[in-house]
Amino acid sequence: MKTTIAETQKTVPSKKLPGLLKKSYTQKQFEKKILKKIYVAADKEFINNYFTTDADKTGSVRIPKNSEIVKADFIRLKAVAKEIRQQKFGVKLIPLAALVGAIVAVCVVIGMFKNIIVKKAIVAGMQSAFQAKTDIGYLDFQIFGAKLTIKDLQQANKNDVMKNIFQVGEITFDFNLTELLRGKFDAENITVADLLIGTERKTSGYIPIKQKREEKQNESRIADMQKALLADVQKTLSDTFAEYDPQTIIKNVESNLKSPAMAESTKAAIEETVAKWKDTPESMEKSIREFSSSVDTLIKTDWAGVKDPVKLKEALDAINAAVVQGKNIKTQTEKIGADFKSDTEKAERLSKEIGAAIASDKALIDKEIAKFKTLKNDGIGGVFNKVLTAFMYNLFGTYYPYVQKGIDTALQFKSKAAPKPAKKKEKKVSRRMKGTDIYYKNDTVPKFLIENAYGSGANWSVSAKEVSSDPDKRGKPAELSAAFAVNGIDNAISAVIDGRRKTDNPLLSAKYSGSGFPLSLKIDDAYSLAAHSSALSCTVLGDDDGSFRVQGAIDMSGMKIATPSFEPAPVYEIYRKATERFTALKVGFTAGYALESGITLSIDTDAAERFAEVFQSMLASELTSITASAREKVNELLAEKTGGVSAEIAKLTDIQNGIKLQEANFGDMNAALEKAQRDILKQLAGQTGSDAVQKAAGALKGLFGR
Structure with a gap:
């Protein structure tokens, strides 16, 4: 211008x-x-x-x-x-040379040991956080290149020491060298490559970890709460159903049964009849089979096609002989049937008497079972609710240390109050000349800062923003997020750590959602809950005093609950079957910890009401089956006592059926002979004249006695 x-x-x-x-x-x-x-x-x-x-x-x-x-x-x-x-x-050369010399000396020392120092620091920090071994295959800290490279990082799983939680092929940190020279770590960008989840380890990842006293106390409290809940469950079940004992019914009627004694006295008579007639059906079958074989050709021949009178006459003579033999067999069969009927009249009478005795015994059983009181189901819904609460304590106890560890970590990123400087004597300073304005930039870089970190790959992503040791300098909370899928299990977590001194937000607020993971909870080898697939969603709010609150819901499918048996066994079967009806269940929960109140947990679900309805319905229907079960047990006793005579009666019935079958078979064969006879006579009528036929027919009729 x-x-x-x-x-x-x-x-x-x-x-x-x-x-x-x-x-x-x-x-x-x-x-x-x-x-x-x-x-x-x-x-x-x-x-x-x-x-x-x-x-x-x-x-x-x-x-x-x-x-x-x-x-x-x-x-x-x-x-x-x-x-x-x-x-x-503006630079004085001598002080500059001295400074450069000092820097060179420091750089030489750091250059020799920097990788070892940084590696040990990272390993120590991660092992403290994950409570399992951390392995780093390669690390290169380039100070003047403003870059930190880590390769083959493996973090072991403390719950499965031969597996890694994750394994990273390479991590690269790009940091601000200027800030590093000021003693501050400012990671401007972090990249992650080749992240793998749940890989196998060649060596154990176990390291001895000294548990904090507070963690031990809280775990002990959780175990005590579980035991108290389950002890209350067992007492409630025992008190509710102690009156019923199905063995009592059996014991009361056993001495009053009539049919077993009667069966013993009649068994010998029926055995004698069975021994006499047991071979008769087989003997009859043999005779009839031999007779059938002798006339088989005569019966099956198509006489309408035979034109030779000589052959027809020979066939007629053969049939005449067969008819005579058949008449003899018929007479024998009728005599056998009459004799068998006479011998089995006594057996039939004894069978009816035993049947009447068994009916009388069953009436006695029914009368005894009618004394059975209706089962009570008071508080059964509350029992199921307490069992679910115990399982939720188990789940909470598994993940409580991680929540506490997260809060402890968040506390490390909370701004500390600046120490008050010691009072110094005021020095007289000269004022700068008018017009010489000097401006200083605000110091917005704390000693540790990750401005932005991001990594992604197949089925995973992770990001971090504004992670710093002094959020007040940044004026922003730290933001963390991760999403990954392993073996069909989807996980997503996001967290905000607000460590600023002046904020209305909690220190830690996190959200987690996961789906597709199996669930296995076990208490004292007696109670277990397994779910084929589960979905969990929850929010976590934590404060700087160590207190926290977790609220969420878990949705379980393919679920199976196992509980210890109790007496009476029939009622336990109802309880077990009602429990098995719950293959899918959604449970809301609120859990927390505070120094004053300790561990707290409550669940929100309609499962108790639903279980009570199912149990009541099954109780009404199963009450009949319970009494039927008692009847069945007594009937087993009756069958044991009367089984001998019943078996003999069954044998006698089989003999009777065999005789009737052979009588029917002989009747069918005679009908076939009559048909063959008619066919021959008809054919002869066409060859020799009707007079001869009539005479032959008259002769045959006399043979059959008709």
Whole structure:
């Protein structure tokens, strides 16, 4: 911008300016060599107004040649140019050399041991956090390259020491070297590559960990609460169903049964009848089979196709002989049937008497079972609720140390109150000259800072922002998030750590959601809960006094609950079956810890009411089956006592059925003989005349006795 000059003002030609201000600069050079070295905003604006576009060089600026400058401005321009030139020689060489020597010495020492020191620090920190061994295959800390590279990082799982929680192929930290020289770690960017979850280890990852006294106390409290709940459950079940004992029913009726004694007295008589007739069906079958074989050709021949009278006459003679033999067999069969009926009349009478005795015994059993009182189910829903609460304590106890560890970690990123400086004697300081304004940047970099970290890969991602040791300097809370899937299990977690001293937010607020993971909870080898697939969602709020609150819900499917048996066994079966109905269940929970109240946990679910309804319904239906079970047990006793005679009666019935079967078979064969006889007579009628046929027919009719 060209300054307007009044005619009355004294001017100085621009060619008398210092050489620094007579040159032509590109815009970039002008910024670097002139403006960047002026620290007073008014001086910077003053100089900037004099530099205009250079007419001789495109894209450059300069103070116009042969221009006239007001004397006051000329003096000011010379002063600014002098300040710029003096900056080139503002460093004293001897102190600088000493400083450089010290830095070189420090760098040599650090260069020799830096990787070892950093590696040990990282391993110690991670082992403290994860309570299992940490392995680093390669580490390179490049101070002047402002980079930290870690390769083959393996973090063992304390719950499965031959597996890793995760394994990382390479992690790279890009940090601010300027801040590092000030004793501050400012990670501007972090990249993660080749992250694997749940990999196998070649060596055990176990390390002895000394548990904090507070953690031990809380774990003991959780175990005590579980035991108290389950002891109350067992007592409630025992008190509720102690009145019923199905063995009593059996014992009361056993001595009053009539049928067993009667069965013993009649068994011998029926055995004698069975022994007499047991071979008869087989003997009859043999005789009839032999007779059937002898007439098989006569029966199966198609006589309508035979034209030879001689053959027809021979066939007729053969049938006549067969009819005579059949008549004899028929007479024998009828006699066997009559004799068998006479012998089995006594057996049938004894069978009816035993049946009447058994019916009388069953009536006695029913009368005894009718004394059974209706089962009570008071408080059964509360029992199921207490069992679920015990399992939730088990789940809470598993993850409580991790929540506490998270809060302890968050406390490390909370801003500390600045110590009050010691009082010093005031020193008299001279005031700077008017117009010399000096500006300082606010210190926004704490001793430890991760500005941004991000990593992603197949089925995983992780990010971190504003993780610092002094959030007050940054004015922002730390933000962490991760999402990963392992073996079909999806996990997502996000957390905000607000360690600022002046904030209305909790120190830690986190959200977690996971799905597809199996669940296995076990208490004292007696109670267990297993779910094929579960989904968990929860929020965690933690404060700097160590207290926290967890609220969420777990949704379980493919679930199976196992509980110890109790007496009476039939009622336990109802309880077990009702429990098995719950294959899917959603349980809301609220858990927490505070120094004053200790561990607290409550669940929110309609499972207790639903279980009570299922149990009541099954109780109503199973009451019949329980009494039926008692009847079945008594019937087993009856079957044991009367089984001998019943078996003999069954044998006698089989013999009777066998005789009737052979009678029926012989009747079918006689019918076939009659048909063959008619076919032959019909054919003879066509060959020898009707008179001969009539005579032959009369003769046959006499043979059959009709």
